[in-house]
Amino acid sequence: MSALLSAVIATLSPAPAFGGQDSISFVRDVRPILAEHCFACHGPDEGQRQAELRFDRAEDFTRDLGGYRAVVPGEPEESELYLLVTADEAERMPPRKAGERLARESIDVLRRWIEAGGVWEPHWAYAPFRTIAAPEVADESWVRNPIDRFVLARLERDGIAPAPEADRRTLIRRVALDLVGLPPAPEEVAAFLADDGRGAYGRVVDRLLASPHYGERWARHWLDLARYADSHGFTIDQGRSMWPYRDWVVDAINADLPFDRFTIEQLAGDLLPEPTNAQLVATGFHRNTQINQEGGAKDEENRVNAVIDRVNTTGAVWLGSTVGCAQCHSHKFDPLTQIEYYQLFAFFNQTMDGGVTLGPTTFVSDESTWEWLARYEAGKVGLERALHEAETAAAVGWTLFEPDVARGENGPELLLEADGSLLSVGQNPQTSVYTLEGPVPGGAGEGGVGAVRIEALPSHGLKASGPGRSGSGNFVISRVRVYARADGEDAAWRELELASASADFEQDTRSTGGGHYPATGVLVDEERTGWAVSPRFGEPHVLVVTFAEPLRASDRRVRLELHQSFGSQHVLGRFRIRLGAARGVPHVPRAWPAAWTALEEHGKTRPSLPTSMVMRERAAPRTTRLFRRGSFLDPGERVEPGFPEAWNHFALDAVPRTRLDLARWLGHGENALAHRVTVNRWWQQLFGLGLVATENDFGLRGAAPSHPDLLEWLAREHVRLGFSRKALHRVIVTSATYRQSSTPRPKLSDPRNRKLARQARLRIDAECVRDAALVASGLLQAKLGGPPVQPPQPDGVFAFTQSVKNWLPSEGEDRYRRTLYTRIWRSSTYPFLTTFDAPAANVTCTRRIRSNTALQALVLANDAMMMELARGLARRVMAEAEDDRARIQRAFEVCLSRPPDAAEEALVARHVAGERRRHTVAGAAPEEVERRTWTAVARVLFNLDEFVTRN
């Protein structure tokens, strides 16, 4: 190998995190080499594994491999691992075709590690919490809190002094942009400069943390992770109402909802006992998946894609891991098997939503409607009771059949309602067989169970109020089949012979060109005949089918099949089943439909309230199967919910079964990985880069933390502070580390600032750019929450999407709301946001890129919306200051939180003079000349690098 090539390869190998240390660390030095060069063939993926040798688990290193071992502690020359990486060309590992050979330095690391005993350690990110003591430092005076000890200890080791503290103007602008996402008002800057008491900065921080704008700012970071948008995505991209979820995030962060609650309510709020409306709204986190409404799209494929996205997003957000690799095969580098992937999948595989329908939603109301709603609900309860009494009176001698399995063939979901009825929702099939299975109800033995009573019920969600789902509200039950069996899984089903069928009403519309659909039609196998009820829609009807022999005393379970083969969606929309003794022709007493109508009329008085999409668990569990090579068309072995072994180092009480169990596990104080990932992302927001630079990969091939002990301390501090986001943010932003100047220090040769010898200069986020201009213009409307708004955008934005959206620019206060509230169409995001790197809300985004492009320059320089805000700033500067000098000063303080220096003032004065000359033409009103001149100045300030930068 040539010296040059060797040097090149050396740079590709992971460098030790710190220079100049002699002892070899398995975690820091050895595993990265193994992960990079060996795991693909000798790692967790059993499909790829060669020679039954793996290097991702402790036991495999020293296992007897038939006379030799991978690692013999202290003896490199007897360790197969070392022998193979140093073998002759033909034998040497890794094989030439598998990738780059190991650099000499890497081989040396392996040798020294084996010599030192070859001790395996768990991957730092997956290990339980370590106890951390903040290190001693020489310069105690610099230390404001423990963070600074970790940072300074490393700087002192490298002989680097920290940067001086940023000046106060920079500091308040920095912390305001970071915590609330808005630049400070000049008065706030002045007050901070004037406050020379101890703790002045801390008071600023406390004020910002208490501001409702804090929730708006940090909600935006979370919404990137949640892939929040106001439309369904894909090609049709219809609008959806999800903003109550967005507002829930703002509220939760402002209320400082602890991390465990924050996790549990979003992943499984619906499974909490008696969930509140807010807890249901919180589950919108995973309803932010896209829905493909394209004709021809298959519901099950849509549903499976959504579940996969939920698994992958959960892995990225809470575990900092790309679990998605294991969808098709066991992970090549990280210890996640394909089965474990589908164990995670199983947690999310039980929700009702799916296909192209909206799925479950919840109503959201503001306070003013709560009182009204309470009255409405009270009235509703009374009417529901009356209906229940009427229904019960009509069914004397019958006992409710409560199925524990309710299946609808060809797509519909059958939901068991509180009143014992079943609602057919979701896909509306052409034909279907409803299969209902459950225990023989207790007390039904009286007189023997000799008949089944099928109540076809009206429902306001159906055409003509049903009871059917066809275009007219009709249905046809073409065949009824009933089975019974004794106890025990093995007991055989016995089909019951049916004797007779009768109904309260039978369709006979032959005189008007229709057909005859008598009750007796359900007794024969004929697709086009059966029982139907046209034209008497919107009222209950009853069918009774009697058995030739009553149920036997030993029968414990009953299965009922309602075949609905007529076609064109002639299937039941809502119905109820009762069992009882055989009796005469059924009858529907008038009190029953009357009570139903009264309840429906009451329902129409309900105001239309906004909705939000939520998660609900379905009644009948789905079986989860592994998908071979990730294809849902190729299901494999059955799997049950479970936590991945490598991350499951603490025990929860029970065997995990539901999303709630998963959420409790993810939000648990001992789930060290979840806390490390979370605090690292916060650090990333406050310093531009995480302590772990690969914020989305805490796995074996991810970057090692720049300050491992600091990350560990922060994660534990997060737990110690009761999972409080605000408390930990306060700790970070009050540290001396955070308060350093951000001026680059090129002599340190640390361009990415991994040593934290300064703060970072960061281009502010897309929303912050527009918000800062809104603040400066004096036009910002600080109202919180509510439906999305539509600030002006250039024409022609929808020329590139399938369907043109109606983007009528908001007028009044909604034109000037914070950018958080701007409507997000997935197929064409607000162009200002896209230009400044806001993510497309298609998949979870754990870090925004900060680009610096000519397109950004064009938007800031020329966009009509920016010009409107520049006119606002001009008006404001002209009103708030008298002469040119004062106005220039004011404009700088409003936009940059500082006055101009002499050179800057001279340049702007030159611009003022030029503009004034340009606009002073014959007939121009002096006020107009001034207005245009100061608008031009405002425009210059909006386009300064400093305006879009957090220093």
Added chain:
Amino acid sequence: MTRRELLRGGGVGLGAIALAQLLARDASAADGDARHHPARAKRVIYLFMAGAPSQLELFEPKDTLQRLDGEPVPASFVAGKRFAFVDGAHAKLMGTKRTFARYGECGAQVSELLPHTAGIVDELCFLRGVHTNEINHGPAKLFMNTGFGQFGRPSLGSWIQYGIGSEADDLPGFVVLTSGSRGPRGGSPLWGNGFLAPRYQGTPFRSGAEPLIDLESPAGVSPEAQRAFFDTVKDLNTLRYEALGDEEIAARIAAYELAARMQTSAPELVDLASEPESVRALYGLEHDRPSFARNCLLARRLIERGSRFVQLYHTDWDHHGDPKNHLGEPLEARCREVDRASAALVIDLRRRGLLDDTLVIWGGEFGRTPMSEVRKFVGRDHHIDAFTMWLAGGGVKAGFSHGETDEIGYAPVTGGVHVHDLHATILHLLGMDHERLTFRFQGRDYRLTDVHGRVVKEILA
């Protein structure tokens, strides 16, 4: 001011970092050039027929299919297959109503619907057995562009920008032009950067005189005032750069310079008045309103100015059998809209000596079934097992046809080309090895071709 002048002058000592960030110019995978072998093509023009044209009406006459017209499909073809709308088990085969003839020295068969394409068959390389994984438009367009049927991966054009950058000084390196009644299904993710840096994403040009959003100075701002604005912004930013020495500020200064240049260069690009009448006639440009023909001419002007990847979308090829979308008049209209200009582009590139190192690609996201789909009118359903695309120039064989489908045109018998293979081949022609053009994201080295793809060596000239 050209980029080179900017490099020399500017007075603020612009660093390499600053320039590298602009429009992906030279800012590629290896901070320069990721070509793994000598390139046959330097640039690509991709004519995307959105909605999926019927290969059976345009390029693939099948005697057996004509004979079996109205017969059920032999079960062996459809067992276990997925269709979007038709019921595979009951659908009936349908021969085409279009007539075909052989053209050129190569004797390729082309439908009566594409007379101009018929005239250039000796420049074309037909791929008759292209197949894909995705059956619906949105996912299939994503798949054709990103090699993956869900969102989140970089598009072909982004990968190319990432790999070898652009040669354009004043214009984006990856430009998207659309025509038809609406934008393509799927929208911006089709030219998205995925996990690559945003500077690699495609820039959609709007039709009309202002191809980019906010390209024009604000209302009431004269050219002199705009110049004064750029000057003052630059002077103030320069003071900050001198005080802090942060290269990001230098990059922003350079970005504003480029923005100012683009305000001139982009309108000049889209102003077709300078094109001679003979060229306008060649493309069939009857007016300057937005059209596929205008976009073809713009594409040529873009690549002349250094753009690397220009993608045209022409919509409404989804001919199922609805009143507006069937194999009668609507198909004829689509063919009229694209035929002359597609051929003109190839001829024009040839005349200018650009065809040898410019790859032209023509095709949809999938094909259409040999079975009919009878709605109110006659159409065909989505078909993923075999469809036809053509390539021209850029190092592929001319007057060549690769692959052959079975007797009813259902699936390739020989020469099947999967979308991953097509991607591998495009990268190969541009000098890149699809297995080595990688980007590490979330701990995994991603490729355009995932773990698949094979260069279709048979078609290389």
